[in-house]
Amino acid sequence: MTTLARQQVNDFAFKIATVNGTGSSSANDLIRKTIFRMGVPASGKNIFPSNIQGLPTWYEIRVNGAGHTARTPEFDLMIAMNPATYARDIAEVRPGGWLMHDSTWPRPDALMRDDVNMLGVPLARLCNENFAGARERILMKNIAYAGALAALLGIDMAVIEELLSQTFSKKKALLDSNFLALRLGYDRARESFDCPLPMRLEKMDATRDSILIDGNTAAALGCIYAGATVAAWYPITPSTSLLDAFQAFVLKLRRDPETGRARVAIIQAEDELAAAGMVIGANWVGARAFTATSGPGISLMSEFIGLAYYAEVPAVFFDIQRTGPSTGMPTRTQQGDLLLCAYASHGDTKHILLFPADPGECFHFAVLAFDIAERFQTPVFVLSDLDIGMNDWMVPRLQWDDAYRPDRGKVLRAEELEHITQFHRYVDVDGDGVAARTLPGVHPKGAFFTRGSGHNRNGDYTEDAAEYSDVMHRLTKKLETAALSLPAPEVSTTPGAIAGIVSLGGCHRAIVEAVALLGERGIPVDYMRLRGFPFVPEVGAFLREHRRIFVVEQNRDGQLASLLSIETGFCRDKLEHVGTFGGLPLSAGDVVEHIVAALRGAAEPEHEARLPQAAGDTPVTE
Amino acid sequence: MTYITKPKVRHPSLPKNRLGLTTRDYEGAMSTLCAGCGHDSITAAIIQAAFDLSIDPHRVAKMSGIGCSSKTPTYFMGQAHGFNSVHGRMPAIATGANAGNRELICIGVSGDGDSLSIGLGQLCHAIRRNVDMLYVIENNGVYGLTKGQFSASADVGTKSKRGVENVSPPIDPVFLALTLGATFVARSFSGDKAQLVPILKAGIQHRGFALVDVISPCVAFNDHEGSTKSYMYTREHALPLLEADFVPAPVATDFVPIQREITTSYEPGSVNTVTLHDGSTVRFRKIPENYDPTDRDSVYSYLREREHSGEVVTGLLYVDPASADMHATMQTVERPLSEIPFEELCPGAKALEEIQRGFV
Ligand SMILES: Cc1ncc(C[n+]2csc(CCOP(=O)(O)OP(=O)(O)O)c2C)c(N)n1
Numbered sequence A: 001m002t003t004l005a006r007q008q009v010n011d012f013a014f015k016i017a018t019v020n021g022t023g024s025s026s027a028n029d030l031i032r033k034t035i036f037r038m039g040v041p042a043s044g045k046n047i048f049p050s051n052i053q054g055l056p057t058w059y060e061i062r063v064n065g066a067g068h069t070a071r072t073p074e075f076d077l078m079i080a081m082n083p084a085t086y087a088r089d090i091a092e093v094r095p096g097g098w099l100m101h102d103s104t105w106p107r108p109d110a111l112m113r114d115d116v117n118m119l120g121v122p123l124a125r126l127c128n129e130n131f132a133g134a135r136e137r138i139l140m141k142n143i144a145y146a147g148a149l150a151a152l153l154g155i156d157m158a159v160i161e162e163l164l165s166q167t168f169s170k171k172k173a174l175l176d177s178n179f180l181a182l183r184l185g186y187d188r189a190r191e192s193f194d195c196p197l198p199m200r201l202e203k204m205d206a207t208r209d210s211i212l213i214d215g216n217t218a219a220a221l222g223c224i225y226a227g228a229t230v231a232a233w234y235p236i237t238p239s240t241s242l243l244d245a246f247q248a249f250v251l252k253l254r255r256d257p258e259t260g261r262a263r264v265a266i267i268q269a270e271d272e273l274a275a276a277g278m279v280i281g282a283n284w285v286g287a288r289a290f291t292a293t294s295g296p297g298i299s300l301m302s303e304f305i306g307l308a309y310y311a312e313v314p315a316v317f318f319d320i321q322r323t324g325p326s327t328g329m330p331t332r333t334q335q336g337d338l339l340l341c342a343y344a345s346h347g348d349t350k351h352i353l354l355f356p357a358d359p360g361e362c363f364h365f366a367v368l369a370f371d372i373a374e375r376f377q378t379p380v381f382v383l384s385d386l387d388i389g390m391n392d393w394m395v396p397r398l399q400w401d402d403a404y405r406p407d408r409g410k411v412l413r414a415e416e417l418e419h420i421t422q423f424h425r426y427v428d429v430d431g432d433g434v435a436a437r438t439l440p441g442v443h444p445k446g447a448f449f450t451r452g453s454g455h456n457r458n459g460d461y462t463e464d465a466a467e468y469s470d471v472m473h474r475l476t477k478k479l480e481t482a483a484l485s486l487p488a489p490e491v492s493t494t495p496g497a498i499a500g501i502v503s504l505g506g507c508h509r510a511i512v513e514a515v516a517l518l519g520e521r522g523i524p525v526d527y528m529r530l531r532g533f534p535f536v537p538e539v540g541a542f543l544r545e546h547r548r549i550f551v552v553e554q555n556r557d558g559q560l561a562s563l564l565s566i567e568t569g570f571c572r573d574k575l576e577h578v579g580t581f582g583g584l585p586l587s588a589g590d591v592v593e594h595i596v597a598a599l600r601g602a603a604e605p606e607h608e609a610r611l612p613q614a615a616g617d618t619p620v621t622e
Numbered sequence B: 001m002t003y004i005t006k007p008k009v010r011h012p013s014l015p016k017n018r019l020g021l022t023t024r025d026y027e028g029a030m031s032t033l034c035a036g037c038g039h040d041s042i043t044a045a046i047i048q049a050a051f052d053l054s055i056d057p058h059r060v061a062k063m064s065g066i067g068c069s070s071k072t073p074t075y076f077m078g079q080a081h082g083f084n085s086v087h088g089r090m091p092a093i094a095t096g097a098n099a100g101n102r103e104l105i106c107i108g109v110s111g112d113g114d115s116l117s118i119g120l121g122q123l124c125h126a127i128r129r130n131v132d133m134l135y136v137i138e139n140n141g142v143y144g145l146t147k148g149q150f151s152a153s154a155d156v157g158t159k160s161k162r163g164v165e166n167v168s169p170p171i172d173p174v175f176l177a178l179t180l181g182a183t184f185v186a187r188s189f190s191g192d193k194a195q196l197v198p199i200l201k202a203g204i205q206h207r208g209f210a211l212v213d214v215i216s217p218c219v220a221f222n223d224h225e226g227s228t229k230s231y232m233y234t235r236e237h238a239l240p241l242l243e244a245d246f247v248p249a250p251v252a253t254d255f256v257p258i259q260r261e262i263t264t265s266y267e268p269g270s271v272n273t274v275t276l277h278d279g280s281t282v283r284f285r286k287i288p289e290n291y292d293p294t295d296r297d298s299v300y301s302y303l304r305e306r307e308h309s310g311e312v313v314t315g316l317l318y319v320d321p322a323s324a325d326m327h328a329t330m331q332t333v334e335r336p337l338s339e340i341p342f343e344e345l346c347p348g349a350k351a352l353e354e355i356q357r358g359f360v
């Protein structure tokens, strides 16, 4: 055994390699939740295949007492339960790290590494000896590795057993099997190894005000709290779980107490085109309606998005981005739809985008999206991604203010219509670009004709150049007004900063960690996180105030950089693209390495001394 | 082209309906379609039907896609809310509107290009969901607005105005609807207002998706010899099934009161040959005695049989009196979802705390 072990309390990462469809996810959930309940910050990333059964799948858990929970590609411990990926898995263990495998079967010597500590536990044999059914043996093997992990990492067995008791409170037989399997793994690991390992857990009190939640569940809750009553959608990974969650909440929270009938309509549309149309139709009559989709769906919805923009109908779209182009890699993450959503559809269009950084913001931005869509009578996109949407994040407990009331925007009520001489749909009375609308069925004076064809300020059909331009100019003004109502960019500054980072969405945690790491290496940087589009003037100012700007985003071509350049007039060539786009969540290392290399490459004399030496620093390529 | 509001000339002698409105109150802007276009006759029939039913115009949602036919909502019920959407996608907008507010009276107008080509999928799914709406296809066998290309309803052998012959078999919306389980299927002819008006009324009354296919000759591109959607052809081959007294009971909708019973005076099974002003003839045959418009299979075979003998059967062809619309199958509340107060929709801070116990 190598003894490279350093003491790592509450600061390590491990990865579990299994086969899709064998029931490992409940064991992984159990481990992650237990760590969280021990008060230690942790996050979980699912690296899963785009199929139902049989392919390799991984679950990564990062434990970090300081709260850095972005993905890290360095693993201290690998739980290698899938023989098919053994070679690849062992290669990912850091020198001096550990690898736990099922020692029921021999491992090929060729796949050994001298600098990795091997921990063999005969999991299959233990389960075969203790459980009768074939299915049960497979399922319990997962709980057995959880038990072994508990011993290796110093996980509190009382906490894990309590969690199991809660999970199977109504299924005694299952509970007994789980307890047994857990103990089998735990006891065998304790007998065989010096437990716990130097990297281990110790109870803390850093999760008390937090929850573990994925972004799609949080967004679905946001829709419920915003008062959405119509959802139309077409299944697509990674957005489907948003609607699944919405449906589940509806069953509990949206039943009429007397009749048991639903106070919501959920329509699984025939395709994304129809889903978008239904959302527009429902919003047109005054219901809060939304859809959730991913890039391919947005492509199909584009025609309708243009209609909603031009006819000025509110609509909320959750785009849970995945890799493109085309079908891309459906179960891998990317930020590849920025330009698509910002300007979706033909003609001059521009749309409001919100960029949540984590599930907590998915919840709040979902509510905000409905308010903004109604206030500005236009489509609003919540640009989440697979990493935020489907992975388990630790976020502050969600708060709700019971004083909240939806912002329905300028909607004329029956009483108001009663007192006006004539209603004109597209007249900008307040000078903010937003005209008042009416809802069908409310009052005879409110009737108007909604059309995607050329119309003037009265809503009447026109092919007159001046009348057409008048409406188009107002739409520009409307979006400018809207920019000021969106969540402001978050800026953090460091004295003596030598560069600025601009980013958005799911990159945030990796960047916060990267900024700290760069600071430790003597490279102070400022950081601006964008939360909404169109951009406010402050965004352009930040770009101009920094000698070097790194735009961190997860796509190949630097879509955010292009958008910044188009919208602020800042020179595109001066926006340096940083980020990975291969489908895995960003890590702090990805950012640090790139920036260090870039700064060294063109370092100015006064900064050179502060830059680290070249050894080991390679720019990220993917 | 601009929106022209017709001057509302108040005529004291015009008959008033239950709401005290005259047919003028159900009119819209001046039509910009070609003089003689069948679509204008359908517009007139819709106006008459809405007047007869004493519909409150502002409770109506007029929906359409794109095409000459889809322009027509501008020409009726100027005081109703209209939505002229995009090509072929009206069913989705209507489905959403109906989901959000089930009390609106939804009247959709579409063309055969709009419904049977680009919008075929959406039409099928609106039928499947049984969205509560009247859906009129103004069927002329061509694309009017884009100047005369064949649509998916053109018969094989039909000649275009330019002399090109259609080679692909047509999609017949009536057979399509019957096959998909539509709960109300009718066919009529734009030139037969006497038949069309009662059908439209029945369609509005129907709780669920009411498909009315109306042969509506395009005088600009498809009213010539060699077209099976021309006035002449339709008049010569139409076989009306004047089951016009088959109107669902007023129970179907409580906000569209039936004003008076719609009756017919022909003898069942008899044939009438009427000579029209241009000298052409129309044969009207009454429904055969054993015709049961609630038996999907026999309706289907009867229509097939007539089709083989070159006849186009018109009338209310099929109806399911027990139709359960989209809201019934989704089990949504009776109240329009758009009108439920926020307080009843938002679970509140306490519930959120409760929910979050599952996330630790
Ligand atoms: C996406 C899209 N494709 C094509 C068109 C062009 N277009 C406008 S109307 C029309 C056909 C209309 O035909 P139909 O629905 O039969 O109506 P009609 O004009 O005959 O009444 C087409 C193809 C369009 N507006 N949008």
Ligand code: SF4
Pocket: B032, B033, B034, B036, B037, B038, B039, B068, B069, B140, B144, B145, B217, B218, B219, B220, B221
């Ligand atoms: S082109 Fe044909 S369908 Fe269009 S308005 Fe003229 S006659 Fe009617």
